[in-house]
Each structure stands twice: as structure tokens, then as C-alpha cells.
Amino acid sequence: MTTSSVAQPASEAVAVCHIIKGDVVVGAESVHGPAQARFATPRIDLDQLVWTRDKPGPAFDTPVSEIIDVLEQTGQWLKADPEGLVAQALENSLKTGPLPRHIMEFSYENISAPFNRAGLEFQIRTELGGADVLDGWREIKDSPSGRQSRIRAFPPRLIHIVAGNAPGVSALTVVRGALTKGVHLLKLPSNDLFTAPAILRAMASVAPGHPLTRSFSAVYWRGGDEQVERALFRPQFFDKVVAWGGDSAIRSVSKYIGPGFELVSFDPKTSISMIGREVFDSPETLAAVADKAAFDVTLMNQQACASSRFQFVEGTTEQVDRYCALLQQRMNVDRPMASAIGPRVPAGLRDEIDGLRMLEPAYRVWGGYGGEGVVIRSHDPVDFHPDGKIVNVVQVQDLQDAIRHVNIATQTVGVYPPERKALLRDRLAGAGAQRVVNIGGSAGIEAGLPHDGFNPLQRFVRWVNDEG
Structure with missing residues (x-):
């Protein structure tokens, strides 16, 4: 036949x-x-x-x-x-x-x-x-x-x-x-x-x-x-x-x-990042973590399951906004597995984001629609799927608060600082997450470990x- x-x-x-x-x-x-x-x-x-x-x-x-x-x-x-x-x-x-x-x-x-x-x-x-x-x-x-x-x-x-x-x-x-x-x-x-x-x-x-x-x-x-x-x-x-x-x-x-x-x-999976307030200990730490988090976001131009789409960050609004600005800058660079300029943001997502721009200070947006990357800061996760170098940074008082947003579709969770993984991993696993890594470590699930x-x-x- x-x-x-x-x-x-x-x-x-x-x-x-x-x-x-x-x-x-x-x-x-x-x-x-x-x-x-x-x-x-x-x-x-x-x-x-x-x-x-x-x-x-x-x-x-x-x-x-x-x-x-x-x-x-x-x-x-x-x-x-x-x-x-x-x-x-x-x-x-x-x-x-x-x-x-x-x-x-x-x-x-x-x-x-x-x-x-x-x-x-x-x-x-x-x-x-x-x-x-x-x-x-x-x-x-x-x-x-x-x-x-x-x-x-x-x-x-x-x-x-x-x-x-x-x-x-x-x-x-x-x-x-x-x-x-x-x-x-x-x-x-x-x-x-x-x-x-x-x-x-x-x-x-x-x-x-x-x-x-x-x-x-x-x-x-x-x-x-x-x-x-x-x-x-x-x-x-x-x-x-x-x-x-x-x-x-x-x-x-x-x-x-x-x-x-x-x-x-x-x-189909979605991956996230969890970043503790320790990131604000020094400007050098903030810059280094933002760069690693940008790597996680833009992996294969955000087409990989391990690409971070939501990032939960502890801190004041002023601190989280500083992080967001740095994150967007570092998303706009060429990497072996990412482009400084990716695909343009589709019209439907542009309309969603334009609506959020009008809701400051509850929301704030960095970046543009030409493929350079977009960061959206909010107090709760946005109700659309960030894609094409778009990431939603959610301000939280405690990383434990973010676990309620984890489910069986959550594949990889990048954590900073690494020492906090031990306090989070059991609850993350119980909520449905399948992989916990250091921030910047989302790429390359090692063959031989669970997938x-x-x-x-x-x-x-x-x-x-x-x-x-």
C-alpha cells in the first residue's frame, strides 16, 4: 500500500x-x-x-x-x-x-x-x-x-x-x-x-x-x-x-x-526560574545572575522545553525592576544557542503586552517587538504563554510562594542561589516539577538521568x- x-x-x-x-x-x-x-x-x-x-x-x-x-x-x-x-x-x-x-x-x-x-x-x-x-x-x-x-x-x-x-x-x-x-x-x-x-x-x-x-x-x-x-x-x-x-x-x-x-x-513542558533576594547582594552578583538567567530564557531562541518563561524573584519593586532591566539587556546578545535578534513578536502577543503597558505600576515592560527580547514584570503570572524571547518576571516575597504556580507541566526549575535548592526541591517535586538546576544550567539534560x-x-x- x-x-x-x-x-x-x-x-x-x-x-x-x-x-x-x-x-x-x-x-x-x-x-x-x-x-x-x-x-x-x-x-x-x-x-x-x-x-x-x-x-x-x-x-x-x-x-x-x-x-x-x-x-x-x-x-x-x-x-x-x-x-x-x-x-x-x-x-x-x-x-x-x-x-x-x-x-x-x-x-x-x-x-x-x-x-x-x-x-x-x-x-x-x-x-x-x-x-x-x-x-x-x-x-x-x-x-x-x-x-x-x-x-x-x-x-x-x-x-x-x-x-x-x-x-x-x-x-x-x-x-x-x-x-x-x-x-x-x-x-x-x-x-x-x-x-x-x-x-x-x-x-x-x-x-x-x-x-x-x-x-x-x-x-x-x-x-x-x-x-x-x-x-x-x-x-x-x-x-x-x-x-x-x-x-x-x-x-x-x-x-x-x-x-x-x-x-x-x-x-509539552514549561520551565521557570526562582531567584532569591541574595541576587541583590552586589552589582556584580546581579549582573552575573541576570546573564545566566538570560541564557536560560533564550535557549534555542526559547523553543526548547527547558527555556525559562516565568521567573519568580524575591525583592522590592525597585530591586526587581533593576533585575528586569539587566535581564532584558542580556537577552539581546548573540550566544551559541540564541540570537541577539530573534523572530518578531506576533501581533496577538503585541496586543496583550500593549495592554499591560497601560497598567503601570502594577505591570512594567522592558524591550521591544523586533526580536530583541521582552521582559514583563508583574505580581502574578500573566495569563498568556510567553514565547519568542518573552519572559514574565513575577515579584514574590518568598520563593516558597512561587511553588503554587508549579504543576506537572513544569519541566526545569533554575534556582539562585544554589544553596536554596535543598529547601525547595521536595516541594517542587511534589507540585510536579521534574528537574531542578542551578540558574544558567537549563541546557543539556544529561542522557542517563531521568528525562x-x-x-x-x-x-x-x-x-x-x-x-x-
Whole structure:
């Protein structure tokens, strides 16, 4: 069975290749995207995208040590880019994605980082307790019943709805999929069509025909396309769907969830900062913390889940206003993962902010709408979602007062000074927060530590018992 979008002229559309079980597939039968970012993809043959259950996946019995060898070589290949595939992927991404060149260049320069051997071994050790449970059956010797039993983290069959807000998501997806030995179908996001294919082509170059290479496919279809998803999202083919994205994307996938077909969701998240009155101990401290907080706000031009959108600051109105002015200045600088000038503020948000400007002194606004960053000071959080280098600074008497605004959608909480984390972290966790860091430390959730409140490798695999 085949499917495609309505055929359209493919002139000036950027060509996107598909990867089918390690092989590169080219074609331009389907054209997608807005006029300024059009791309063309091969026609999809749905039958080629599944691994039937009548035989094991290609890498089910491949030793973890061999898989790590291939991943490490893949990372080295990506760094060296001997065939120019990474460079070409970068250029194509700039034509169809929202991030500016210097952020994408930095991201691609570091795309090999997740393939580091020490990091790969760390993930297996911390999330699964060792490779033995992947390579075979781990003996459980201390059962209260005294019965002998064995468990295995069995290789899964997964569909991945990959997020496109940062190229590193594709790298993490491939690494986690490889370590769990399963078969993996990656749905390419429209805002990052080229990273995953480049990684899988690198893997095919270092290990042509290897079981791991044959365990991955990566294709594009329009999210929510029932013709595709109703055919693929079935327990006869896959165990789980691993979904990143916003609320609408998660809800779209959820309708297919049922017995035998599970959802592993990296839900949409919002991150915050909590800054104690110690920040005002000296002008030097204030300047340094404002700079670190600006880094947290502008991460990937505020497109990352870990980007701070609300900051709760202890102090008088005069003190908090001084902080806000410095924060806005430091948002207006180039960084490896942020632009001094980002996208212009959309008209709807401009109207919201203009309304607040008329409510001084209860509200105060710094910055403009040209992409230089906007800071809004208030006594309660604004009732809209700050986005596109907009941050709401909320004045509080005590950081404990801010915890009532934390919920299960709160991913990362940056805290200053670090010593106050120990007093806050249990209450933050109880309210729903999943990660507590020092201010300025929002970037780079370390693979091997919990992500969005769970250990991904543990959730990806199928846990099977052999008892008695």
C-alpha cells in the first residue's frame, strides 16, 4: 500500500530523502510546506515501514558492546563528515527550519556528542543497571517467595514522533533506540527534516548492512494523516509510540492508544526560574545572575522545553525592576544557542503586552517587538504563554510562594542561589516539577538521568519475566 500528499510541482522545493531499513530512498512525488519553506519527499510504501512479528528484529540478538562500537564510530563519522552529508543537511535545514545559521551550526558541530562511549555506557548503567539485562536474562536471587526468576529488557518495536525544535532530539532518539536493540520508525518533523537521515546515513557508512543499520527507518508524513497513522499505529506492528511535541500532537497520537499499543510521551513542558533576594547582594552578583538567567530564557531562541518563561524573584519593586532591566539587556546578545535578534513578536502577543503597558505600576515592560527580547514584570503570572524571547518576571516575597504556580507541566526549575535548592526541591517535586538546576544550567539534560520524570530506556523496552 502506498500513500502520498496531492502531487504538486516540485520546483524550488528542497529534496528530503527517506531512510528505509538502512537504505536511502529518494524521490519528489510529494510536496509539502509553505511557499517559503517547501520540501519534497518520496512516495511512502507503508508495507516497507513495518517489521512483522513472525521473526525478530535485526539487532535483537546483537551484543550491546557491538552496538556501542557502531554508535561510537557513527559519532566519529558525523564529526569528520567525510562525505559532506552533515554539511549538506545543515544547509537544507536552514532552508526549511526556523532557527538561524549560527544556532544550527553550533548544534551540528555538537551532533556527535551523544555518541560518546562513556555517555552510552553511563545510560545503560544508570537506567537499566547494566548491559546484562539487554543481552540476556538477569537472575533475580532475592525474591521473598524464594522462587527463582529471570527478567529481560526485551528489544521493543517503536514509532518515534520526533520533535524538531533542536537537532539534538534526533540524535538522542537514534542513540536510545540503538541501545535498546529494537526496530524503530522515525517520523521526521517538518522543522527538522534532515538531521535524522544524516545520522542514519552516517551509521550506514560505518556499518553497511549491519543489524543496527537495518533496524531504523525515517520518513516524513503530515502529522495526523489518518491514512498513514491508522495503518501503522497498530500492535501487530509496533509496541509503543514515543511522542514529542505540543498538546495537539500528543492528543492526535493518543487516539490510537489501546491494549498492546502504548504511549511514551515527552509532554509539552514549561520551565521557570526562582531567584532569591541574595541576587541583590552586589552589582556584580546581579549582573552575573541576570546573564545566566538570560541564557536560560533564550535557549534555542526559547523553543526548547527547558527555556525559562516565568521567573519568580524575591525583592522590592525597585530591586526587581533593576533585575528586569539587566535581564532584558542580556537577552539581546548573540550566544551559541540564541540570537541577539530573534523572530518578531506576533501581533496577538503585541496586543496583550500593549495592554499591560497601560497598567503601570502594577505591570512594567522592558524591550521591544523586533526580536530583541521582552521582559514583563508583574505580581502574578500573566495569563498568556510567553514565547519568542518573552519572559514574565513575577515579584514574590518568598520563593516558597512561587511553588503554587508549579504543576506537572513544569519541566526545569533554575534556582539562585544554589544553596536554596535543598529547601525547595521536595516541594517542587511534589507540585510536579521534574528537574531542578542551578540558574544558567537549563541546557543539556544529561542522557542517563531521568528525562521528563522517567528513565527513557526503561520505558522503551518491554520487560519480560521468566519465573520458576
